[in-house]
Amino acid sequence: MIEKSLDSHADSVCYDLEDSVTPGKKADARRLVSELLNGQRRPRGEVMARINAVGTGYEEHDLDEVLRTRHVEAIALPKTNSPDHVEWVVSMIERLSPREKRRGGKSPIRIIGMIESGEAMVRIKEIAGSGEGYLDGLLPGELLYPRSKLVTTAKAFGLQAIDLVCVNYKDLDVLRDESEEGRRLGFDGKQAIHPAQVEVIHSAYSPAKRSVDVLKAARVRFSFEHHDKLGKGSYALDGMMIDAPVYKQAIKVLVKAEAAGMEIPRITEEDI
Known part of the structure; x- marks a missing residue:
């Protein structure tokens, strides 16, 4: 299944090491993702890895694996509750990534902060201003107010605002409505969990x-x-x-x- 991602037309392909992987399979997931991201082929779009949240005990192992791969270009950071979480990822990038993927390099790693709690919403401006240039975007939780505030804050700090997934992947009309709503709110794009969703999202967000x-x-x-x-x-x-x-x-x-x-x-x- 993971090899199918190499043929995806999505703007960004995210490899999840967090919620979709049970605790007993974390090491296997890291190995599979690492092998894929060190291979000869890569997805057409941006290559992102979603690590486990800071404090879980898995996050350092995740970064130690994925930051050394050839193709990784971005890190999705779940449960970004404080600027310290972002700064920790920055320190790992500076320590583990090759020179061209660090600050000042040809293609520095980008961080996407996932805003998923009340604590994160309270500190969203601090989070948006952190990252020393590595933070590139924010992802919201489900409620309308946090989504709207996230868009406003992201724009104020020059970051991308990426809307959450539509879990009803079989009903493309629902996805189309959600995508149009997100575009009207000011989001720059939307996450997808199934290949069939990509074209609908592209259509909604494309200026064509x-x-x-x-x-x-x-x-x-x-x-x-x-x-x-x-x-x-x-x-x-x-x-x-x-x-x-x-x-x-x-x-x-x-x-x-x-x-x-x-x-x-x-x-x-x-x-x-």
Whole structure:
């Protein structure tokens, strides 16, 4: 089953060493994941490993195994209840990962913090500001308020906000509704637990069906860079004030569009 992940079209493939593995099988799971992530082939998307939570007694063994593999690019950290948990993972990356995967290297490991408790929600701003540049995104628990607050906090700290899984993997209409809701809340993407879910999630989050948004983002990018060369700060475009945060959001839209294979409109001064 695990080999099927190599053919996945998902943007990120996560290998779970936590909840899906019983205590007696933890060592076997580490071995299987390590062998796969040291192999000649790798998934097309980002390669992530979900380790066991800090304090379980398994987490150090997990990182000692996966951080030494060829293909791992990100670590999902369950039950991220404090910035200390993130900093501990950072220390392990600095100690175990090859130079190119450490801070300042060509492709540093990314950390995804999983916000799953009331304690974590209380400290979410501290958590979002931790990680010394390694923290790349946050994943929420199930309730609407924590999900909404997570999106707001992630955006404030320049992190990705990734929505939780839809466990009803056989009903793609439910998944489609959840994905559309998550996009409206401001999430950047959604986790999947079955290959059949990937296309639906891609469709909901891809800007391909929202070409108007892509055109607007392209105009914002061009106009902002044009005004920046002229030494101007904020300015108006189509009656809307454009400043650095709006520009950064436009860049994110264009990055998604390019990843989806869309052609980005070429903008000139006449278009602004």
